[in-house]
Amino acid sequence: MTSTQQADYVTTVDGVLLITVATAAHGTSMDFAGINVGTAALRALGAEVGAVLLRGTGSNFCAGGDVRGFAAAQDRSAHIHGLATDLHEFVRALDATTVPVLAAVQGWAAGAGMSLVCLADIAVGGPGTKLRPAYPGIALSPDGGMSWTLPRLVGAGRARDILLTDAVLDADEALRLGILSKLVADEKVADETLRLARTFAAGPHSTYASIKSLLRQSDSTTLSDQLDRERESIAAAANTPAGREGVNAFAEKRKPDYTGLA
Incomplete structure (x- = not known):
């Protein structure tokens, strides 16, 4: 082809x-x-x-x-x-x-x-x-x-x-x-x-990846284990470029720009 x-x-x-x-x-x-x-x-x-x-x-x-x-x-x-x-x-x-x-x-x-x-x-x-x-x-x-x-x-x-x-x-x-x-x-x-x-x-790709991963894991885990995964995931997200941009944009009352950010 x-x-x-x-x-x-x-x-x-x-x-x-x-x-x-x-x-x-x-x-x-x-x-x-x-x-x-x-x-x-x-x-x-x-x-x-x-x-x-x-x-x-x-x-x-x-x-x-x-x-x-x-x-x-x-x-x-x-x-x-x-x-x-x-x-x-x-x-x-x-x-x-x-x-x-x-x-x-x-x-x-x-x-x-x-x-x-x-x-x-x-x-x-x-x-x-x-x-x-x-x-x-x-x-x-x-x-x-x-x-x-x-x-x-x-x-x-x-x-x-x-x-x-x-x-x-x-x-x-x-x-x-x-x-x-x-x-x-x-x-x-x-x-x-x-x-x-x-x-x-145009959105935060890393956030969508985390959501999909957590949902996939939830099929075969306990609530307690899933809570641990959620804690680690949201903490890691806070230090990603997209996570920083999202929080900063909210605090600065502007629209976030995730272009080129992981």
């Missing part, structure tokens, strides 16, 4: 790494050219990037896997194994990022597309947004981490219900469950998500 072709899938705008996970050319199913280029970009993430934004460039965020491609494969098991391997490397790279991850969820997010929405720190949808696991419909099991992320978002019982019944979640229900973070007009989903991502990119 040439650098021009790569730029069709991955580009950086105002400190935001934009990754295209589905395209109209692929019928809005997951586009693995974007997934694989995205994995490489996430692993090479530099300090200049302050947020990651996942998007689809068609009418849907991502309508799931290319089921026609599954059907056409000579060895379906090997074909899907390879796709899941690539997708899961992307998921691992996404999960390892210390910056906020956002998803602009227009239209459908189904199958692995829904899995990616569940991985985002902030997911913005519109009234027309719909989510569906879609795995039971083709007699396959979840991938992309959905069996891990969904119970943590909605609770184990609700996750069982959604996955086993192949529930279609409308935008209001997805917002109520916490899968979507906010709703805007359908035509504003892309712009509003980019606006939020730019806000994060």
